[in-house]
Amino acid sequence: MSEVKVHPVKAHIAQNALLDDTGYQAMYRQSIDNPDAFWGEQGKQIDWIKPYTKVKNTSYDPGHISIKWFEDGTLNLSANCIDRHLATRADETAIIWEGDSPDEDKKVSYRELHEQVCRFANVLKAQGVAKGDVVGIYMPMVVEAAVAMLACARIGAVHSVVFGGFSPDALASRIIDSRTKVVITADEGLRGGRRVALKANVDAALANPRVDSVEKVIVYRRTGGDIAWHEQRDLWWHEAAASASADCPPAEMNAEDPLFILYTSGSTGTPKGVLHTTGGYLVYAAMTFKYVFDYHDGDIYWCTADVGWITGHSYLLYGPLANGATTLLFEGVPNYPKTNRMAQIVDKHQVNILYTAPTAIRAFMAKGDEAVEGTSRSSLRIMGSVGEPINPEAWEWYYRVIGDERCPIVDTWWQTETGGILITPLPGATDLKPGSATRPFFGVQPALVDGEGKVLEGATDGNLVILDSWPGQMRTVFGDHDRFEQTYFSTFPGTYFTGDGARRDEDGYYWITGRVDDVLNVSGHRMGTAEIESALVAHPKIAEAAVVGVPHEIKGQGIYAYVTLNAGEVPSAELHKEVKDWVRKEIGPIATPDVIHWAEGLPKTRSGKIMRRILRKIATGETDSLGDTSTLADPAVVDRLIEERSRVA
Ligand code: PRX
Secondary structure, eight states, X not given: OOOOOOBOOOHHHHHHOSOOHHHHHHHHHHHHHOHHHHHHXXXXXXXXXXXXXXXXXXXXXXTOOEEEESTTOEEOHHHHHTGGGHHHHTTSEEEEEEOSSTTOEEEEEHHHHHHHHHHHHHHHHHTTOOTTOEEEEEOOSSXXXXXXXXXXXXXXXXXXXXXXXXXXXXXXXXHHHHTOOEEEEESOEEETTEXXXXXXXXXXXXXXXXXXXXXXXXXXXXXXXXXXXOTTTXXXXXXXXXXXXXXXXXXXXXXXXXXXXXXXXXXXXXXXXXXEESHHHHHHHHHHHHHHTTOOTTOEEEEOOOTTSHHIIIIIIXXXXXXXXXXXXXXXXXXXXXTTHHHHHHHHTTOSEEEEOHHHHHHHHHHGGGGGTTOOOTTOOEEEEESSOOOHHHHHHIIIIISTTTSOEEEEBOOGGGSSOOBOOOTTTOXXXXXXXXXXXXXXXXXXXXXXXXXXXXXXXXEEEEOSOOTTSOOEETTOHHHHHHHHHSXXXXXXXXXXXEEEOTTSOEEEEEESSSEEEETTEEEEHHHHHHHHHTSTTEEEEEXXXXXXXXXXXXXXXXXXXOTTOOOOHHHHHHHHHHHHHHTOGGGOOSEEEEOSOOOBBTTOOBOHHHHHHHHXXXXXXXXXXXXXXXXXXXXHHHHHHTTOO
């Protein structure tokens, strides 16, 4: 292995940081030795209507997976994110909105946010939305997306945000699974100068005969573009809000009442509805935000994630707002209209903390100094990375070019399921090693296990598991607790299995190596190979398909699809395009295959199981290390695949 460079904690950061290494060690110890005392104390950082008397009540026992935190406390999340700041910071900015076009922006104060959320909460109530009802949010990156989420939380409705880049089919399947009652959308979104037909996609999704739960569609007018209108079902946001009262007391919610569902991909089946509840989630999001980004009052914070992903939930909105921070919400894409847009926004709004993804960093890196042309970025103090492993070259570039070697980088490892960050450096406490997510956050006990589940000690590689619960952990798969247990707790009984592999070095630092299951991570977007395969085989000309991930310079992973056509069909350039477009339409542009390999046959065992190990090797050209192929039903298939690969465009 090449020598690892260490970046020690910076003196100017340590001087003002919330925690130094001694502080981290002491708090970490306490969090593990006495989780009840630790979280009992930390839970007080948020406001409770009725304080909890119980803290942790969790079981990873096979057959009895149950996760409860602060279970007898009551609270309201929107009151924690808004109302409680009104006494001290009503006129301070809660959200800075930066439009797709650099000429459009606005600031929303905590007072204004409060009014908008209350009004919209009353709109939802007037449409019959009650505690426990599921509200779908399919929105562009506008302030109203945040308002919609907070309004749900205010009245105890459960939001299910669906990324605006997903197709009507993907939206429909999430609506069906969650039994969504009301959908909130916009006429069109605006990204990188292009319009996204959100309302038309909702119309298409609701035309699916299996969607029978949606009663109303509330439409925010963003572009004024032409849309179809269903008189009985659709209503305009601005019309409904204009007549709604701005007084809406927050509902009293139990800590374990559902807060939101967010769908995410696994190695098998359709996406799972990850369910998070109110109390533990908020405590964890608020606390991790504060310590991981070393948040100080007055900091301007920018997370580039979309509200459609967990990062957009926990660290664009809930974590920052619970801390009374100013959070920047950007409608567009980081390189539009020019490559230096991200850096320009940092300067324009004097951003102090920037949280983005390795894929964006690598795309900028490919453009060199253009990414920072004409900008100073001197306001930046802390920078973060999330979503996929960051390669040391990209880390160093981010550090040197964007941060001018002044800002520590927090490489934060976590998942939709974990609710918040689990493994991460803390700016004033942790020496950094580029490419390593470093050490566990408070209350988090990572371990590495071998294939049999034996816990491995010392510096080693293994499957990453977490030995005990933390407050931000998902509680169940919506509507399917067995699947929850099966997916996360059955591989290595007694532990939560993350699906990731990792290495631990001699300093106890963790290096996440990526998924060990059939989940892909393309530009930080998580996708199941099974989902893409089922989209492919739904094409009338396709008989069979297998998808594997291959290294990609910018996206981290690219999608390599082996496709077997029905008898009589012939590969062609037109069909190649047709198949790619098909997947875009079925799932969304993020799932478009990078490579289509027309395969006459796929390598299968005698029992008919596709051997992906071999497909991965062939896709990456590692054909001299294919391993044992003797168990294949037809070993000749391998030679054919290798030969075909030479013709793949
Ligand atoms: O493989 C890990 C990778 O992203 C997966 C989780 O994806 P998702 O649920 O979409 O959440 C992404 C945002 C939290 C993980 O299983 N991942 C996430 N962060 C990192 C990472 N891999 C390496 N380093 C990270 N910092």
